[in-house]
Amino acid sequence: MSLLEVKQVNFSYNSKNFFKGKVQTNNILNEISFVIEEGKCLGLIGTSGAGKSTLGKVILGIQRPQQGKVLFQGYDIYNLNKAIKQKIRRDLQVVFQDSNSAVNPRMTAEQIISEPLENFEKLSIGEKRRMVIELLERVGLSERDLKKYPHQFSGGQLQRINIARAIALQPKLIVLDESVSSLDMVTQSLILQLLSDLKDDFGLSYLFITHDIKAAFSISDQIGVLEKGELIELYDSKDQFFSSKHPIVKRLRESILAEHPRFRTISTKVNWV
Numbered sequence: 001m002s003l004l005e006v007k008q009v010n011f012s013y014n015s016k017n018f019f020k021g022k023v024q025t026n027n028i029l030n031e032i033s034f035v036i037e038e039g040k041c042l043g044l045i046g047t048s049g050a051g052k053s054t055l056g057k058v059i060l061g062i063q064r065p066q067q068g069k070v071l072f073q074g075y076d077i078y079n080l081n082k083a084i085k086q087k088i089r090r091d092l093q094v095v096f097q098d099s100n101s102a103v104n105p106r107m108t109a110e111q112i113i114s115e116p117l118e119n120f121e122k123l124s125i126g127e128k129r130r131m132v133i134e135l136l137e138r139v140g141l142s143e144r145d146l147k148k149y150p151h152q153f154s155g156g157q158l159q160r161i162n163i164a165r166a167i168a169l170q171p172k173l174i175v176l177d178e179s180v181s182s183l184d185m186v187t188q189s190l191i192l193q194l195l196s197d198l199k200d201d202f203g204l205s206y207l208f209i210t211h212d213i214k215a216a217f218s219i220s221d222q223i224g225v226l227e228k229g230e231l232i233e234l235y236d237s238k239d240q241f242f243s244s245k246h247p248i249v250k251r252l253r254e255s256i257l258a259e260h261p262r263f264r265t266i267s268t269k270v271n272w273v
């Protein structure tokens with residue numbers, strides 16, 4: 001059994017036309033199917049508006065698809081009893097792009113990271129603090145950061161805090177939606193390294209959503225290309241991606257090759273199987 005199975009998912013937003021009063025249906029995702037195995041990362045790339053974030057929300061149980069199924073550990077996430085729902089809420093976490101708006105500016109790092117622990121675990125104050133310190137250290141921060149507020153951290157540090165919160169409950173799958181996209185190149189590669197280490201240490205799986213193909217290359221075991229709501233191709237190896245004849249993939253490839261030669265150094269670290 002795969003950790004996550006997405007089966008023929010169709011999703012549309014219904015919006016009411018202001019002038020005509022009619023309901024309009026915008027098809028966003030068409031017949032999407034793929035699996036993510038335990039301990040693996042699927043990179044989902046595609047241009048802006050392709051439907052990547054919507055697909056992330058469908059997988060997180062936030063947007064119910066009109067058709068199709070999302071199975072997590074074999075359970076249909078839109079048809080769960082209370083006990084399984086609780087378990088899946090622990091096992092399935094998310095880190096969004098904008099680290100600033102993802103956190104409450106009036107909460108300290110300690111409060112931000114303890115929140116999921118308070119919701120799901122019965123810990124004493126001392127145990128909770130010890131866990132938060134361990135989590136801070138695991139993401140490259142320290143006890144000195146406990147009492148700091150979001151505005152006292154850089155974008156990269158704040159993203160480390162978001163990652164610490166996401167791993168606090170030892171989840172199985174993390175949806176990373178443009179999680180490194182707003183960071184500078186150096187910070188981006190440090191966070192990618194952290195994510196990669198956490199994946200190896202905890203056997204974590206990721207759905208790594210990005211418009212940045214280079215970032216996707218550096219962490220993914222498999223890559224999917226989403227374009228206008230269609231998952232046009234899935235690749236298990238770098239060679240497959242580079243030899244694809246699909247016109248959209250050709251365009252994506254040209255956009256990388258046209259860029260700085262720096263990409264060549266990143267591509268040597270690729271995780272392809």
Ligand SMILES: Nc1ncnc2c1ncn2[C@@H]1O[C@H](COP(=O)(O)OP(=O)(O)O)[C@@H](O)[C@H]1O
Nearest residue numbers: 013015028046047048049050051052053054055
């Ligand atoms: N809440 C919403 N209501 C209506 N349309 C939406 C909503 N959210 C996103 N869309 C539309 O769905 C399409 C896909 O958006 P999104 O999933 O955010 O794409 P991506 O993350 O690939 O940039 C876009 O055309 C967007 O305008």
Ligand SMILES: [Mg+2]
Nearest residue numbers: 052053054178
């Ligand atoms: Mg998006």
